[in-house]
Amino acid sequence: MAAMLTRGVRKLPSATTSWAGHFTARSMSGSPPVQSSGAVQTRSKKTLSKPGVKNVVVVDGVRTPFLLSGTSYADLMPHDLARTALQGLLDRTAIPKEAVDYIVYGTVIMEVKTSNVAREAALGAGFSDKTPAHTVTMACISSNQAMTTGIGLIQSGNCDVVVAGGVEFMSDIPIRHSRKMRKLLLSANKAKSLGQRLALLAKLRPDYFAPELPAVAEFSTNESMGHSADRLAAAFGVSRVEQDEYAIRSHTLAKKAQDEGLLADVIPYKVPGREIVLKDNGIRPSSMEAMGKLKPAFVKPHGTVTAANSSFLTDGASAVLLMSEEKALAMGYKPKAYLRDFVYVSQDPKDQLLLGPTYATPKVLEKAGLTLADIDAFEVHEAFAGQIIANLKAMDSDWFAQNYMGRKSKVGVLPMDKFNNWGGSLSLGHPFAATGCRLVMAAAQRLKKYGGQYGLVTACAAGGQGHAMIVEAYPQ
Numbered sequence: 471m472a473a474m475l476t477r478g479v480r481k482l483p484s485a486t487t488s489w490a491g492h493f494t495a496r497s498m499s500g501s502p503p504v505q506s507s508g509a510v511q512t513r514s515k516k517t518l519s520k521p522g523v524k525n526v527v528v529v530d531g532v533r534t535p536f537l538l539s540g541t542s543y544a545d546l547m548p549h550d551l552a553r554t555a556l557q558g559l560l561d562r563t564a565i566p567k568e569a570v571d572y573i574v575y576g577t578v579i580m581e582v583k584t585s586n587v588a589r590e591a592a593l594g595a596g597f598s599d600k601t602p603a604h605t606v607t608m609a610c611i612s613s614n615q616a617m618t619t620g621i622g623l624i625q626s627g628n629c630d631v632v633v634a635g636g637v638e639f640m641s642d643i644p645i646r647h648s649r650k651m652r653k654l655l656l657s658a659n660k661a662k663s664l665g666q667r668l669a670l671l672a673k674l675r676p677d678y679f680a681p682e683l684p685a686v687a688e689f690s691t692n693e694s695m696g697h698s699a700d701r702l703a704a705a706f707g708v709s710r711v712e713q714d715e716y717a718i719r720s721h722t723l724a725k726k727a728q729d730e731g732l733l734a735d736v737i738p739y740k741v742p743g744r745e746i747v748l749k750d751n752g753i754r755p756s757s758m759e760a761m762g763k764l765k766p767a768f769v770k771p772h773g774t775v776t777a778a779n780s781s782f783l784t785d786g787a788s789a790v791l792l793m794s795e796e797k798a799l800a801m802g803y804k805p806k807a808y809l810r811d812f813v814y815v816s817q818d819p820k821d822q823l824l825l826g827p828t829y830a831t832p833k834v835l836e837k838a839g840l841t842l843a844d845i846d847a848f849e850v851h852e853a854f855a856g857q858i859i860a861n862l863k864a865m866d867s868d869w870f871a872q873n874y875m876g877r878k879s880k881v882g883v884l885p886m887d888k889f890n891n892w893g894g895s896l897s898l899g900h901p902f903a904a905t906g907c908r909l910v911m912a913a914a915q916r917l918k919k920y921g922g923q924y925g926l927v928t929a930c931a932a933g934g935q936g937h938a939m940i941v942e943a944y945p946q
Contacts, residue, residue, distance in 0.1 A: 517942065518839075524625045524794045526624050526792055526794060527808055528808075528809060528911070529790075529793055529805050529806065533735050533737070533907065534555055534736075535748065536750045546785075548637050549584045553591040553594035554787065556635070559635075560595065567596060572623055572631075573604075575613075576635070576904075577605055578638055579902070580607070582644060608935065609931035610853065612902065613905065613907045614937045614939070617809065617910065633792070634789070635789030636902075644684065645684065647679075657670055686932075690819055690820075694768060696780060698823045700773040700775040702856060703859070706860040707863075710776075713856045714776075718757070723891060725897075728753060733749075735911045750899055764776040775854055781853055786904045788901075789907065807917060809910070810940040810941065811834055811837045812940070814937050815937075819932075819933050819934035822874075823933075825930065826936015827851075827861045827929065827938065828870075830937060834928075834939065835940075840924060842885075844923075845925065847912075847916040847917050848928075850928050852897075852900075858894075861930075865883070906927075910941060913927050924940060
């Protein structure tokens with residue numbers, strides 16, 4: 471795994487084919503593992519408001535508890551979770567249903583019965599049948615895309631009030647018949663006589679019954695994301711110890727935030743015929759000793775990515791209420807935050823699949839006229855501990871910036887005392903399409919609680935894509 475004989479590393483300046491020699495060890499133990507706040511800057515007088523451009527605000531946001539797939543939500547459907555998030559948003563904000571101009575929802579693993587889950591969930595939540603709704607998909611940044619679509623609708627003047635969100639339901643994913651079986655069944659459906667049906671039945675072979683199981687893998691490379699994460703960790707010299715330390719940090723901070731009631735966007739969910747779910751159930755602080763006993767999950771036997779330092783399959787939904795600032799104030803709301811500049815990026819999905827934050831961060835900062843020092847709250851999606859640390863090392867490398875990013879110098883060092891202080895996807899869970907809204911709400915809530923002004927939300931996604939957005943605190 472030390473070698474990486476692929477397109478992204480052919481121009482290495484040494485005789486080896488590993489990036490690892492260019493990156494120094496960066497142990498997470500160097501930062502206080504359970505620090506939940508950390509110093510923030512004094513509010514700057516500068517605002518990112520632009521002349522002639524409508525200010526878009528987040529009025530509020532909610533999410534269902536994020537649960538390990540196969541647990542309390544197991545018998546539901548995706549639109550059940552999405553509907554609950556929408557109803558929770560209505561309850562929390564008291565927004566009149568008829569005031570919502572548009573609804574955009576993200577999803578990744580689509581339920582074929584509710585292909586436009588935004589519409590089905592909206593109808594189920596009691597929104598007017600006159601309110602348009604559509605569904606977007608962009609892997610792990612699907613609700614990011616939903617939110618920025620909402621920003622576009624508002625800033626263009628087409629809407630004043632947009633609900634954006636995302637839902638993922640991994641407890642019941644579609645499993646297809648083999649292609650041979652599908653073709654035979656479709657032909658049988660068109661057959662007009664018993665003889666034609668029997669002739670088709672005679673073609674049936676045992677291998678037709680082999681199902682096509684879905685996988686979290688790249689279509690273009692046929693490589694699982696976990697395998698890619700393991701290769702990325704090896705390329706950047708990220709050790710197993712570093713990854714386990716970071717995972718413990720995430721779970722410890724999440725548990726502290728949960729115990730202190732800081733995860734205020736979580737709403738209760740009454741599972742029909744069962745219990746009321748009140749909180750995320752994947753938060754499980756552990757020890758280095760216990761973590762060290764787990765075997766590699768993807769690259770065996772020498773990989774470093776395990777089930778414990780990876781995000782887990784999760785069920786959950788989220789929703790945020792977006793408005794033009796003018797409309798929000800006219801309706802008597804006190805917004806949580808402004809949504810400011812954002813960018814999308816894409817790289818080689820083979821070797822740089824999970825480096826979206828590294829590429830997106832400098833672009834969004836430059837677009838906003840900010841520096842890393844201006845950011846008071848970093849909310850970065852944690853797909854894998856190895857992915858997080860690889861991004862941190864890439865951002866702290868002049869060599870990577872010059873050879874891969876076309877920059878003269880490195881992005882910089884992200885301060886860990888401002889980084890994912892209330893936990894992240896490793897601990898809170900990662901319902902693919904719902905995570906973006908969670909990141910935005912975490913940034914907004916942290917800025918409000920600790921008096922910061924700017925938050926940076928960024929995430930990687932399948933296909934080698936990424937997203938970053940600046941969140942600006944609303945004046946207290």
